[in-house]
Amino acid sequence: MDSSWLENGYKILTSPLVPIKGSWLDALAVLAIFMALYLPVILFLKLKRYRIARTFNQLISAVVFVLFYHICFCAIRNGIYGISLIGTDDLSAFILLIPGVLILVFSMSVGRIFCGWVCPLGCLQDFTAWISKPLRKRKIFLMILAWLIMFWYVIDLYLNRPQAQFISELAPALFVFYMLVVLNIYILVPAAAGFLGKLRYALLVFWVFLILIDVYVVSPWCVMQGGEFYYSWLGSLLAVLAAAMLVPRFWCRFICPMGALLGIFNKVSAIKLEKNPIPSDSESECRANCLMGAIEDNGRKERKCIYCGRCIEKDYYRKEFRV
Ligand code: SF4
Ligand code: SF4
Numbered sequence: 001m002d003s004s005w006l007e008n009g010y011k012i013l014t015s016p017l018v019p020i021k022g023s024w025l026d027a028l029a030v031l032a033i034f035m036a037l038y039l040p041v042i043l044f045l046k047l048k049r050y051r052i053a054r055t056f057n058q059l060i061s062a063v064v065f066v067l068f069y070h071i072c073f074c075a076i077r078n079g080i081y082g083i084s085l086i087g088t089d090d091l092s093a094f095i096l097l098i099p100g101v102l103i104l105v106f107s108m109s110v111g112r113i114f115c116g117w118v119c120p121l122g123c124l125q126d127f128t129a130w131i132s133k134p135l136r137k138r139k140i141f142l143m144i145l146a147w148l149i150m151f152w153y154v155i156d157l158y159l160n161r162p163q164a165q166f167i168s169e170l171a172p173a174l175f176v177f178y179m180l181v182v183l184n185i186y187i188l189v190p191a192a193a194g195f196l197g198k199l200r201y202a203l204l205v206f207w208v209f210l211i212l213i214d215v216y217v218v219s220p221w222c223v224m225q226g227g228e229f230y231y232s233w234l235g236s237l238l239a240v241l242a243a244a245m246l247v248p249r250f251w252c253r254f255i256c257p258m259g260a261l262l263g264i265f266n267k268v269s270a271i272k273l274e275k276n277p278i279p280s281d282s283e284s285e286c287r288a289n290c291l292m293g294a295i296e297d298n299g300r301k302e303r304k305c306i307y308c309g310r311c312i313e314k315d316y317y318r319k320e321f322r323v
Helices: 004-008 027-046 051-068 075-085 090-110 113-118 120-131 139-160 166-188 190-212 220-225 231-246 250-254 257-268 280-289
Strands: 271-275 317-321
Touching: 027 051, 027 090, 027 113, 027 271, 027 317, 051 113, 051 120, 051 220, 075 090, 075 190, 075 257, 090 113, 090 257, 113 120, 113 257, 120 220, 120 231, 120 250, 139 166, 139 231, 166 190, 166 220, 166 231, 166 250, 190 250, 190 257, 220 231, 231 250
Parallel strands: none
Antiparallel strands: 271 317
């Protein structure tokens, strides 16, 4: 099989169509991000049924971001690098900051819709969870599969890529190893979900720390977006998908540093969900229906919600827009 696309990158568009000031920032790409972010808000506010619109929006966004968006899209890392360049190289600072600023401002105004409707890794996890539904009861099999992928990943890293930069290439392995430990604990003690979920803020701090000490860290999120594949990075992505077979959106719920950051903004989002009075025998159905485990015994956890709309479709919650 021709694997040149793996080594050479898989992007269809590799240079800007409408460069801003002759740089590698593409005005069309910025416009695409803007539309990809705001179209779902309109759909979310206007529609009563979300499944088809959300899936369609996720697929279009995934194709655009993964195949056509040709610059790195790490809002956290690029944001920190961008801030450090303000005053010395303003054009580069602007280029690095613009995607992250768009996402952060967007999330401050309407919450974590990016996670529910746009993010390619969220989309891929949803798809994986959907096709693997019949397998989900085979917990042991899936758990072993996830660990095997992890071991293949680390062995590949050490044996086949001895030139690998130790920390930058190992960082996804560390994150994925941690994810599998958390997954095992969650399967054995589901009641620990609340505590385990809070630990993702520690991971966010760790992620920022690595960037500040100049480690070029990547995560499975970057692997989809980055435009080039190392097999070891691919392993981290596959492990995330294996975890999603077992628990939908496991990476998003317990690990993703970007998701942890965006969730903080749900508190100030103009979109609010209010609970409708529901019979108590529907409470457990309401909880089971939520992709993110955001509905707990003592109410909905605002920061976990990705506005997928499943609880609104079932009339458990209603949406409100408050400016
Ligand atoms: S939590 Fe992370 S991986 Fe999941 S949808 Fe949000 S940004 Fe994407
Ligand atoms: S609380 Fe409702 S809208 Fe939010 S993630 Fe759960 S099901 Fe989706």
